[in-house]
Amino acid sequence: MTTLPASTTRKLGLVIDLDTCVGCHACVISCKGWNTENYGAPLSDQNAYGADNAGTFLNRVHSYEVQPEGDAAAQLIHFPKSCLHCEDAPCVTVCPTGASYKRVEDGIVLVNESNCIGCGLCAWACPYGARELDAAEGVMKKCTLCVDRIYNENLPEEDREPACVRTCPSNARHFGDLGDETSDVSKLVAERGGMDLMPEQGTKPVNKYLPPRPKDTLPHEGHDLDVLAPFLKPVAEEPKGFLGWLDKTLEKL
């Protein structure tokens, strides 16, 4: 059914920390790796080694430069983007075949690939560019929140989280139930002021983004810019004793 559930038991999703993301793209690669070898059709590449290469990815990392007003320094922010598993997911209701659906038990938005006709309308309806039509398979691909990892009892417990979260070296991605106020991810969102992307689109995304912390500001005039400078002053300015005599003698020659 392509109608949305009135409510979901849990709201599983990601919290992405824009403050700590270093833009290494490890999440992009681990996502592509896991989702090519597991659930659903593989994520194909076209002309991978040629000049005009392209491929399907479920997670991509943009980089933005933010220039504050005045003469403050610009900030570079790496910005991973994947499906936000929206509560009011417009991609679900437009689907003519019922292939696109939102799960009642955990809120994950999935595509039943054997029902997908590849019309692309769900990708048209998604404001975030989270869906990509696979050029080889002709069906719509999207983030599954690694549904085949998070419940997989064949994996060690620490691996039962999305591949992108598991791999992130800077701990910029967190996975959990955003419907539960006491969960770690919900606390993180409350503490750091987690935000929605494009709230005006009315999609009510489950995934939240933690804004970058403000950059250190330059000290006011009159203050020493370099806090380490006092500790780094040379201790012995003039040589003493034998070295002092030698220094003076050599100077006179």
Add this chain to the structure above:
Amino acid sequence: MHPAPSVIFFTTFSGLGFGLLVFLGLGYPGVTGWSAFAFLTIAYVMAVGGLMASTFHLGRPERALKAFTQWRSSWLSREAWCAVGALVLMGLYGAGLVFFGTRVTALGVLGAALSLATVFTTSMIYTQLKTIPRWNMALTPVKFLSLSLAGGGLLAGQLTIALVLLVIAGGVQLLTWKEGDKALAASGTNMATATGLGDRGTVRAFEPPHTGTNYLLREFVHVVGRRHSQKLRLIALVLMTVVPVLLLMLPFSHIIGILAIASHIAGVLTARWLFFAEAEHVVGLYYGKR
């Protein structure tokens, strides 16, 4: 949006075909026998041809029948039902006209209503998308319906009505362009809200996520067409409305009628190409494009 030829042909010709079916269903012209057969053939070739063209942009056309299942929520599914319903009813109605020389009024009116509903559902597929502010307005269905009826009237040879409808369709088209140009800015979606970083300064796309292209850029970010949009709008409007209206004012002959139809179709195809090529999908904002 990428102006895919299959979708341009589909919306243009199915719009014209169903527009003609509306007129035939209502009994304008009140033809029977071979003459009715000729009119119905034109209408079916256009409507069915258009629907067939639309399957060419599917990734998995062999599963197209599954599109009938979600009529409760999906405009695309509702369109499929309306189209099949209209074609079946008008087929029965047409059989009456062609083989028995009788007009079953109720069947014709119902068929006409479903034909109009098909055009409406097609337009709603585009209108419902908040992600494309240029389409997301009440004028979009008005435009599709007025164009379909004008073209249908022209094909049905209902010259006086066609003349009025062509002028209305031209006016609606002009208004759509005028309002559409303001739509993206009015939607409130921009790079600031897309990234959520707008409150700390001016956001600029520094590096895209990939060096090559991808599905999103091919499908949603089409900037080439906008360069000549003003010229193309003029060409579309002249071919779609001005030329047919002038031709219809001349003493009627079949040559003039065919010229008017040809010009109208060329104009609608141009306008439909622009409809897609000019439309800005908000996902382009993530790439610093629109």
